[in-house]
Amino acid sequence: MPSDDYKQYVAMDRLPSIWCPGCGNGVALKALALAFAELEMPPDKTLLANGIGCSGRVGDYVRCHRFHGTHGRTLAFVTGIKLVRPEIKAVCLLGDGDCSAIGMSHFVHSARRNVDIVTIVINNYNYGMTGGQFSPLSPYNVITSTSRSGKAEPDIDICKLADLAGANYVFRTTIYHVVEMKNYIKEALGKKGFSLVEIVSPCPTYYARYNKIGNIIKQLEWLKDKFIPIEEYNQMKDAEKENFFWRGRLTNRDLPDLYQHTRRSRG
């Protein structure tokens, strides 16, 4: 593959991006563009849809079809697109707040319907665009601008949730694990039905600063050390598990997608 192929999916002339130095959004965008290039996806049959927030601006730097809707509703919009244009490969790239707070209902129902969408959730544990408030995915007790003495609420594992709801493919990785990230985005793009790729990402400006994780380098090292392969994680004793998070493939199956379900009875 010529190394520049990914650039046909990126609006290079619109760079530099609006994101802070070290932000994971650009890394995920590049991994996505590389996956598109390796699969030789035609830009006119490829749709990138975004939520609202920092990661919502990813679509401002792509050259394929682009949709940017209202906060949390992206998956509902794309459900409509996919029913009338099933030939489009749709990627919904959402932030943790967009997906798990305001958009939680659409997320669960899209997974339940098994809509043929690759959903990439860039989880930086907070609302970056509005100044670093906690999201449902921020871990328990972390400091954010709306939890100055520690987040009082428990978090939720959206990977397990998507698996339970009926998604065909679920994978979690981090911005540090770039090769794995690109490869599994590519694998998800090859699947039918609902795929979730959760990418835990640094927010050097707010989350890392509030929680005294240090600079972007320290934050990436934290991701490298804390996120261990799911097989290793499952072998751990419960007390040990508390200090780590798992990454890897949770779900990989081939249940019929929404389009197949709706066409089943038509003969």
Add this chain to the structure above:
Amino acid sequence: MKKANVAINKDLCKKCAICVHFCPKEVFTIDQDGYPLISRLDKCTGCRLCFLRCPDFALEVETELDD
């Protein structure tokens, strides 16, 4: 053995230094303005991790097979 060439676009670089710190072969140092400086290109194996991790499309790695 692969030969590689690394190019940095200062118009796009935001000086996050991810490339500098995570290069397995310590190819980069930081220049006086805070930009990455390619100091030991001979050590580069062309693994492209710096390219993959650069959030700002500011870094390209070209590799070619050495005859």
Add this chain to the structure above:
Amino acid sequence: MTIKKLLTGNDACTYAAINAGARFFAGYPITPATEIVELCSELMPVYNGNFIQMEDEIASIAAVIGASLGGAKAFTATSGPGLALMSENIGFAAMAEVPCVIINVQRYGPSTGIATKFSQSDVMAVRWGSPGDHSLIVLAPSSVQDSYDLTVEAFNLSERFRTPVILLSDAALAHVREKVEIREPGELNLYQREKPSGPVNGYLPYGTLHNNVPVMSNFGDEHILRVTGLVHQESGYSSDNSQIAEELVQRLARKIDNYQEELPAPFFYGRQAADLIVVSFGISARASLEAVNTVNSEGFKAGMLELRTIWPFPRKKVKELCSGAKKILVVEANHGQVREQLISCGFPPEKLRGVNKQNAEVITPSEVLLALKEENS
């Protein structure tokens, strides 16, 4: 061919949508609009279209907008509480210029109100439910036949203007059963949305304007489409430039407000240049017309204006037809939402008499008659 059928207002809207070419429906059950959702679940697969029951009204209108951006004529149906939820994405459709039709079957409000009972109190909610300056089109049918005809028109206008169009039905009209002449697709003038024909490279989704309306491609077509609810440039990429913002928002209003002659004009009944004029819309216009006909047969000189396009409010026509009247009666089953529009047209409040009802019952001809007689004495 034209077929005669006995239909409810809700059924008429549904058949009209299908015959206008709608092939996508997403909705959520809500009284008194549910029959549209049910009938679509049966008809859409028959016509090789799509029906989907979403998790709420926010998702319903979102799926409709998505389907429309994929190239389908798409619609949904709801009532007050659902309209409230849809408002977010109706604003999105106005901003991103996505054709779609919303059938709002008004029920008694505010809030959950009385689910099964009638009112006409969503006049302002359909116009200003969504924040920000924008224009959209709202049509109000007064009979089952009108429900059919104006639903077809709603699709044509939404495609022509690339805007959400709301059909303002109500709980009474939705369930009353009347004879309807159904003109089938071959006899209907159907507007097909304009598609880009120029070179694919360098195509700007919001760059080519025809009558102030952008010529946009669909998702999946070879001309790459970029759509956002943010202020955007001609390319469809976002912008926070103040000049771009002003031009965009002013064009969104201009593209509809400057072409009002293309929208369904008010009907005028009774005596021209009458001293007494009744202004009404929807099912209340039926009672009003009966009252006007009765008083005119008794020697009165009364006229009657039935608004069919509610938004943009047909100010010019209303001023033209009502300017000579000594008294204007505004008949509506709400506290006076249309009456307020007449005040903003410049009619002095003392010239306007509201005939209003807020008890969840329809306005009767005798109630209008009484008001007319009081004004004439």
